[in-house]
Amino acid sequence: MRKFKMAVCQMLVTEDKEENLAKAEKMIREAKSQGAHIAVLPEIFNCPYSRKAMVQAAETYPGETTNRLSSLAKELSMYIVGGSIAEKSHDKIYNTSFIFGPLGELLGSHRKMHLFDIDIKGKITFKESDVFEAGEKVTVVDTEFCKIGVAICFDVRFPELMRIMALKGAEVIIIPAAFNTTTGPAHWHDTIKIRAVDNQVYCIGASPARNLQSNYHAYGFSTIIDPFGKVIAATKEEETIIYGEIDLDYLEKVREELPLLKNRRKDLYTLTEL
Numbered sequence: 160m161r162k163f164k165m166a167v168c169q170m171l172v173t174e175d176k177e178e179n180l181a182k183a184e185k186m187i188r189e190a191k192s193q194g195a196h197i198a199v200l201p202e203i204f205n206c207p208y209s210r211k212a213m214v215q216a217a218e219t220y221p222g223e224t225t226n227r228l229s230s231l232a233k234e235l236s237m238y239i240v241g242g243s244i245a246e247k248s249h250d251k252i253y254n255t256s257f258i259f260g261p262l263g264e265l266l267g268s269h270r271k272m273h274l275f276d277i278d279i280k281g282k283i284t285f286k287e288s289d290v291f292e293a294g295e296k297v298t299v300v301d302t303e304f305c306k307i308g309v310a311i312c313f314d315v316r317f318p319e320l321m322r323i324m325a326l327k328g329a330e331v332i333i334i335p336a337a338f339n340t341t342t343g344p345a346h347w348h349d350t351i352k353i354r355a356v357d358n359q360v361y362c363i364g365a366s367p368a369r370n371l372q373s374n375y376h377a378y379g380f381s382t383i384i385d386p387f388g389k390v391i392a393a394t395k396e397e398e399t400i401i402y403g404e405i406d407l408d409y410l411e412k413v414r415e416e417l418p419l420l421k422n423r424r425k426d427l428y429t430l431t432e433l
């Protein structure tokens with residue numbers, strides 16, 4: 160199939176894990192009823208984005224959250240990009256996205272590679288590395304439609320990672336994220352857009368809705384951008400689902416008409432991973 164429908168579930172995440180899992184399920188069911196083939200959840204969707212909550216909610220794989228996502232993917236016969244959760248592995252915790260196919264099978268998982276450690280004076284200080292270890296591999300999964308790259312939030316700021324995914328064949332890059340109200344307005348829209356334009360991919364940014372009861376105020380503004388940089392779906396802070404059609408023939412046309420990937424000077428520069 161050269162065209163398929165993507166749903167981004169911008170869910171409101173609360174302190175109640177069961178409530179979050181039920182909300183995710185409800186939104187994914189709604190996405191399916193609207194004809195979506197792939198549903199995407201936001202970064203850390205089963206608990207608040209805080210050190211204490213993430214440590215408490217951490218689960219091994221397989222575990223409660225991933226079992227539920229896998230069963231739902233199978234029942235609905237759809238792809239689910241499970242945002243991310245705190246994944247416990249041995250004595251470490253990772254910020255991990257689990258991706259399930261329509262048989263409920265695990266297609267891949269991405270452990271956030273770049274941890275969100277920032278200190279913008281008087282605005283926002285966050286040290287994700289107090290909780291998480293960084294992941295070490297680039298994630299591109301195969302689906303019946305195309306290859307899909309998955310990276311998590313702060314990862315999107317590293318253009319080499321996005322380029323490697325495109326060079327590994329990704330035509331869609333999905334970014335479960337939770338930008339904040341300082342860097343969100345400044346960088347979220349432009350960063351997602353330029354990653355789509357540079358790599359001539361569909362770029363999908365999936366945020367939680369903004370919860371003013373929580374200590375960390377997610378920016379929201381989930382979006383789907385096409386390979387020419389056009390916003391094909393977007394929202395603001397509220398809880399909602401956005402939908403967009405991914406058209407692989409259009410992507411091919413953009414790549415033919417504006418041949419960026421083809422015209423790289425590999426004789427002069429290269430990425431060492433490839």
Ligand SMILES: NC(=O)CCC(=O)C(=O)O
Nearest residue numbers: 275312313337338339342
């Ligand atoms: N959860 C995150 O990685 C937040 C990233 C972010 O807000 C940024 O500015 O980058």
